[in-house]
Amino acid sequence: MKWQHALKDYQLYLKIERGLSDNSIDNYSRDVKKLIRYLEDKNLSLSPISISSEVIKQFIYEIAKDINARSQSRIISGLRSFFGYLVFEDYRKDNPLELIESPKIGRQLPDTLSEEEIDTIIAAVDLSKPEGERNRAMLETLYGCGLRVSELVNLKISDLYFDEGFIKVTGKGDKQRFVPIVASTQKYINIYKKHIRNHLRIQPGFEDTLFLNRRGKQLTRAMVFHIVKQLAEQVGLKKKISPHTFRHSFATHLLQNDADLRSIQLMLGHESITTTEIYVHVDKSHLTKVVEKYHPRK
Template sequence: MEWDIAKKDFKRYLLLERNLSNHSIDAYLNDVQKLEAYCSFKKTALAQVDARFIQQFLVFINDFSISAFTQARLLSGLRTFFAFLQIEYDRKDNPTELVESPRLNRKIPTVLNIEEIDALIAAIDLSTLEGMRNKTILEVLYGCGLRVSELVTLKVSNLYLDVEFVKVEGKGSKERLIPIGHHAIKYLKIYLEEVRPHVPVQMGHEDVVFLNRRGKQLTRVMVFLIIKDLAKKIGLTKPISPHTFRHSFASHLVEGGADLRAVQDMLGHESITTTEIYTHIDKDYLQSVITQYHPRS
């Protein structure tokens, strides 16, 4: 079995059958190319790769001080590759199945409380067109739990405000409908009716919701800088980004009793385990329980 043919067919499989984005496909192929380079170094054919060889490869990779998270992601990519070879080339085994992934400490995401979100929004200068746009951006980020990539590519034609839904294109070009609250709807309508008409829209950006002052689609970096500037204004020391609003959206829903499956659908997570990270219990609540019920408190 030739590496070049296997990689070419694997790429086609990821694109056509898995419907992955170009970024994700490149990540998978990069994982495979790392193994290919190691096989070349060890003069080992692809067909000869077994579990012991994969373990040796991971030890070799570890010597380059690659994080446990990156190693786990690399192993996951190779697991997908060999599963593909089993399907398409009748390979008898998947040598990655018996190899344990590195243990990962699951990091609890940074979450803003409602007072902090209100303070950030209150710090926006609403006397300018950009200020009204920025307020709408934060209301939509928090009101819908969008990824920043979904926010900047949001289309006017995908806003169904009369039925309180927006349609976004998420990872792997997968579309989903997300409910949008009255507060976000209110400011979206103000922005679309009173602010956006004053922006000189550039050709090709007519259907983009959020535009910069030159009439082009906002960049992810610009949204990041807007939020960083607001955090600095109010003296917020938490490390925040546009994704922090997504974390806050999900965490507040779960803490309020929302069904985890519903939150999963709104966030566009493929696996429920990704959404389960938001089931962490608020530390202040735990402290209040101890204070109220423990006999020594």
């Protein structure tokens, strides 16, 4: 079996069986491609079936010189998944990554913004420019609904169920969920739709896309990152933030106001509650409140 053939089969498996997005598939594939390049550079004629744990250990040892522990851990995880697929398909009898341990890395807690900081950033949006109303509506939606940036730029007008108080969000792996949307966020979206979006020359194929650029096409993720970074610099915010910071803040503020983890998990679209539990580490005071409120010996 050749590497390119194995990689193509693996990519189909990730897409069809696992339902992963193109972006996730690219990330998994990148780890395998790094191993392939290493073998080519070393003139090692080893197939995905014959490669040994020792060769992979040497590969990891060599790349470890140039990357941090978190990146090493991701590559090991990606390769473990690839060879796990080969074992699953009976191409191999063992996973050569099975006994290779990932480096110890500390759990990275997400940055969050206070309610005041979020208000300051949104207030800094220049509403005298046509894109101002759009940018305010986007930031209110990021924070008000806890969306990923990819979910924001892909949001459709047909996904808005304002009468019912929800929006339909398409998340990772094309999984859909309904997220509550408060009246104030609905108001800013409606202002943008009525006064800005209605006057754009919308390009074919983007008639249903909610947030558009000046050329009438879907906004890119990079553009949303740029808008957030620019506003943070404008207000002199020292924290390093991104669109994802609004999502983290959404979850943290809900937790601080006594929302339960299961509800937060559903709204964020986390497959596992363990992913959502990171917010407990951000605000441990929530645990104290729970004990004080519910323990019989409080």
